[in-house]
Amino acid sequence: MRVVIAGGHGKIALILERLLAERGDTVTGIIRNPAQAADLEAAGAAPAVLDLEQASVDQVAEVVRGADAVVFAAGAGPGSGAARKQTVDRDAAVLLADAAEAAGVARYVMVSAISADDRNLDAGYDEVFRAYIRAKSEADANVRARAGLQTTIVRPGRLTDEPGTGLVDIAESTGRGAVPRADVAAVLLAVLDTPGTAGRTFELIGGNTPISEAL
Template sequence: MRIVIAGGHGRIALRLERLLSARGYEVAGIIRDPEQGADLREAGAEPVLCDLESASVEHVAGILQGADAVVFAAGAGPGSGAARKDTVDRGAAVLFADAAERARVRRFLMVSTMGSDARRGGDEVFDVYLRAKGEADDHLRTRLGLEWTILRPGTLTDDEGVGLVRLEAHAGRGPVSRDDVAAVLAELLETPATAGLTLELVEGSTPVSVAVKDVAGN
C-alpha cells in the first residue's frame, strides 16, 4: 500500500511516516525544501519535491498516480500571515483533493482543526485560518470520487503520546499530543468504514484502536 503525505516534514507527518513505514507501508512525503529530505528518509519515507502553493492539479495528480491513500497534513504554520493561511490551509488543500480525485486515489485523510468553519467571520489571522480550514473541509466533502475522513484535533502538544483518546463527532475542547494524532491517522487509514466522517480528537480514556473501531461502527 502506497501512501502519500502532503506537508511531509510537519511534526504530525514525520510521526505518521515512522508509524506507517514500521507497519510495512510504502510512504512518500511531499516537501518544498530539499534539505528536509534526510529527515523523511530517516522516518522511512521517500521525499518528493513539490510546492503545493504553485503546482498545477495535473502535476500533483501525476505525483499521486498509483497511491492507495493520501493524507493532507500541510499547513502555513504559526507566525504566517492571513495570505498564506489562504494559499496553504485552503488553496493547497483544495488542490490536493482535486489532484487525488483526478489520480483516482480512493482514500483521503484531511488533518483539519477543531473549530474550522467556512462561515466564521472576523479579519484576525486566527479567524482567517479557521475559515480557510473550514472551506477546505467543505470542498473535500464535494469530491465524490474520494473516500474521505476529516480529523479535527484539539490543541496540539508535543507531550509523549499515551494512546488514550476521545474521538467523536463532537469531542469537546481539549489538548491532544501529536503522537496520538499520528496514531489515530494510522488507524483511520486502515479503517475505510470511517469514510464520510468528520471527527474531533482530544486526549481521553479510550485506546486509539478501540476509539477508531467505535466510530466506524456508529
C-alpha cells in the same frame, strides 16, 4: 499500502511516516524545501519536492498516482499571515483533492482543526486565526462534498509534543482539549486502516478510550 502525505515535514507527518514505514508500508512525503529531504528519509519516507502553492494539478497527480491514500497534513504554520492560510490550509488541500481525483486515488484523509465550523470563533480572535479557521472549514467542505473521494476529516485539539498515550476522545464535537501529536498520528494510521471511517468528520482530543475503540 502506499500513502502520500502533503506537508511531509510536519511534526505529525514525520511521526505518521515513521509508523507506516516501520510496518512495511510505502510512504512519500511532499515537501517544498529540499533541505528537509534527509529528515523524511530518516523517518522511512521518500521525499517528493513540490511547492503546493505553485504546483499544477498534473504535477501533484504524478506524485500521488498509484497511491492507496493521500493525507493532507500541510499548513502555513506559525508566523504566516492570513493570505497563506488561504493558499496553503485551503487551496493546497483542494489541489491535493483535485490531483487525487485526477490520478484515481479515492481515499483522502484530512488533518483539520477543532471547531473549524464554529463561526463563533470569528469574534475575539485576531485576523490571522480567523483566516486559519475559515480556511480549514472551507477546505473540509470542498473535499467532503466530492462524490469521487472517500474522505475522513480529523480535527485535533491543541497539539502538544508530549508522549502519546493511545487514549483519546473522538466525537463530532468533543469540546476544547489538547492531544499529543503522537496520538494524532496514531489515529491517522488507524483511519487509514479502517475504510469504514470514510465519510466521517470528527474532533480529537486526549481522553480515556483506546484509539481502536474510539473510532
